[in-house]
Amino acid sequence: MVDLRPTGFRRLALAGLAIAGNAVAAPDWRLETEMLQPRVTVQTEAIYRLRFYQGIAIRDLDIEPPSLPLAEVRPSGTQRVFETQREGRRYRVHERHYAIFPYASGDLKIVGARVNGELPSASLGEKKRHLRLQGDTLALAVQPLPAGHFLAAHALTLSEQWETPDPATYHPARWLRRQIRIEAQGIDATQIPELKMDIPGYAIHPDSARLENRSESGMAVAARIQTYNLVPQSDTQPGIPALSLRWWRIGDQTSQLATLPARPFDTAPMAGAPETAQLLPVKLALAGLLGGLVALAGIRRSAIRLEWRLQRAMAGGNPVVVRDAILALAARCQPAAPPNSLGALAGILDDPEARCAAQELERIIYGPPASLPSRHVIAGMARHIKRGLRRTRSIR
The missing domain is CATH 2.60.40 (Immunoglobulin-like)
Structure with missing residues (x-):
């Protein structure tokens, strides 16, 4: 530990601190600072410890942290106050720890912490006297990260x-x-x-x-x-x-x-796809057995129900409800390979505008939290996707 007392600093002599013979009275205060890790790797923590020994009453005591360019300095650990004895004198000790995170490598210089306060007056009518102490500049050796490492x-x-x-x-x-x-x-x-x-x-x-x-x-x-x-x-x-x-x-x-670790999954077709996607081929086959007119009537009613479902979803403006209605409609249009997500739907759309609308709607649902677009904007996206789905179906 280093006892840091600025050159030219005048000690405050109080009654009762007499010097007997050649003995030297203990100082009224002292400041000790040190680096607990004088050598660290860039970006990692170095601890600067300060101990201020107070042998007299000091008002408005203020301890300022050390400073270092190209580094972050902040309080660390428990900041404590305790009492101890030095050279036969009792002191009140203020201990502070500061964490230093250097951003650059090399031999860095740490400007010492400061201690400020108001000293007691030796006599009535005496002007206020202020205590200003600053620790010495300390060195910190910072090693660079090895090649290929960022942490x-x-x-x-x-x-x-x-x-x-x-x-x-x-x-x-x-x-x-x-x-x-x-x-x-x-x-x-x-x-x-x-x-x-x-x-x-x-x-x-x-x-x-x-x-x-x-x-x-x-x-x-x-x-x-x-x-x-x-x-x-x-x-x-x-x-x-x-x-x-x-x-x-x-x-x-x-x-x-x-x-x-890796998490492998079964490569079987996805379970849980929209119900219409799984049952429509079977329903169409059964309808064919019952006759062309019955099949056409059933398909027509199914289409009307899906269209009406989408219209209600667009009016409500809930992007998740709109997505489910669009995927149900897409499953009817693409029964052989129904898309199970908006991203998969975007991959089969030929219309660039419809493809962008599907991707944007998916981003709104799954992306970072943000303000929800109005129901008119959501409805516009749904109309673009619906139009693109019909065009894709007619082309194929």
Whole structure:
């Protein structure tokens, strides 16, 4: 520890602090600062500790943190006040810990913390005297990250949660929500990178990430929680590949790989497609046995019901209800391979305007939370998709 007293600083001598013989009285205050980790890796936590020893009453005591360019500095851990003895004198000690997260590598200079306050007057009528102490500039050696690494930490865990239904009992008629949590020790949450997912057979719509910072046993613990909406784009059940994050472990200076396992699914046709999509071919075959007129009458009534369902959905303006009505109508128009999602529907539409409308409607439903468009805008998208579906059917 270093006893920091600025050059030229005048001690305050109080009655009762007499000097006997050659003995030197203990000071009325003292400031000690140190770096608990004088050497760290870029982006990881270094701890700056300050202890201010107060032997007299000081009013309006204020402790300012150290400063460092190209770094974030913030309070860390428990800030405590306790009493101790030094050189036969009792002191009230103010201890502060500050976490420093450097953004750049090299030998960095930390401008010392400051202590300000008002000293007691030695006599009546004396002007106010102010205490201003500043710690020495300290050095911090910051090492760069090894090549191929973007994250260094003391420890890191990678975990996931799936919204019901669980992937083991995956019901493909519904989209999936996958929440991934990255938790690391010794860094700030802003240093944790976003995981990029590209899964064949799915449209992926990420929600806004949630960042968390806390302190455990004097060490920073950071977490990044990201939720992804996975929308199937085909009539099969594509599997989810493994997901990995490479990071550098500070303790033993080794490269590590955190991995979420792959989740294979059955490749059978999707269950849970709209009911009309599964039953219409059978109904048409039975209708053919009963005669052409009966079949035509049944198809006509089914078409009217689907059209009326879509019109009511458009009037209500609920994008999810509109989607279900559109997919039911698409299943009637494409009975051999009914699309089970708006993304799959967009893939078979020949009209670019209709294709864009289907993709935009899917983004509204599954994308990041945003203000919902008016029912007139939703109805306009539905009309474009309906027109494109009819054109596609007539071409084929």
